[in-house]
Amino acid sequence: MKAFLFDMDDTLLEPVRPSPLLEFKRRWGLPNDHLVIEGLSLLPETQREIARGAFHQLEREVAQKSRVRPGMRAVLRALRRAAVPTALITNNNPEAVQIVLQRHRLEFSLVLTRADGRPKPAPDLIEQALAYLKVRPEEALFVGDSHADRIAAEAAGVPIVFLPTPDNADLHPRLRTPQELLAFLDNTRPSAIG
Numbered sequence: 001m002k003a004f005l006f007d008m009d010d011t012l013l014e015p016v017r018p019s020p021l022l023e024f025k026r027r028w029g030l031p032n033d034h035l036v037i038e039g040l041s042l043l044p045e046t047q048r049e050i051a052r053g054a055f056h057q058l059e060r061e062v063a064q065k066s067r068v069r070p071g072m073r074a075v076l077r078a079l080r081r082a083a084v085p086t087a088l089i090t091n092n093n094p095e096a097v098q099i100v101l102q103r104h105r106l107e108f109s110l111v112l113t114r115a116d117g118r119p120k121p122a123p124d125l126i127e128q129a130l131a132y133l134k135v136r137p138e139e140a141l142f143v144g145d146s147h148a149d150r151i152a153a154e155a156a157g158v159p160i161v162f163l164p165t166p167d168n169a170d171l172h173p174r175l176r177t178p179q180e181l182l183a184f185l186d187n188t189r190p191s192a193i194g
């Protein structure tokens with residue numbers, strides 16, 4: 001693979017449970033099957049800005065408490081050594097992403113957030129990354145944890161693998177640990193794993 005694209009929450013970062021996003025949706029009565037940012041736009045105007053502020057605050061707090069998924073740092077180092085470009089592609093907001101990157105001293109060739117285009121499950125951010133990194137969809141690998149990641153990657157034509165969380169056992173192909181990503185450095189196809 002010529003480029004590795006990573007989701008941030010619950011993929012690059014260690015999964016947080018109970019899920020802060022689900023808790024937030026419950027607290028504000030937002031639909032479970034929508035992104036929070038979509039659900040917010042369904043709220044009455046009087047509540048919308050308050051809820052949006054609360055959501056930003058939550059994203060900031062989660063970023064400040066975040067931990068890198070064990071094994072991920074070694075993978076990013078190996079990719080850098082191999083001169084393989086990496087992109088971070090997240091529905092999170094740019095401020096929270098900066099907190100994460102600074103807190104953990106992580107670097108990516110490209111960072112795209114929901115401020116840069118339609119969020120996943122739309123393929124837009126992934127397509128932007130392919131154009132910026134000058135790689136074809138099939139030359140990239142998306143590493144994610146969610147259905148939104150799957151839909152976005154498939155729509156962009158990018159192969160995807162999943163890292164485990166407590167509630168994504170239905171998503172395949174899945175890796176047990178980030179270290180297994182290194183097998184894709186020598187062009188192993190995702191279909192080659194279980």
Ligand SMILES: [Mg+2]
Nearest residue numbers: 007009010145
């Ligand atoms: Mg995620």
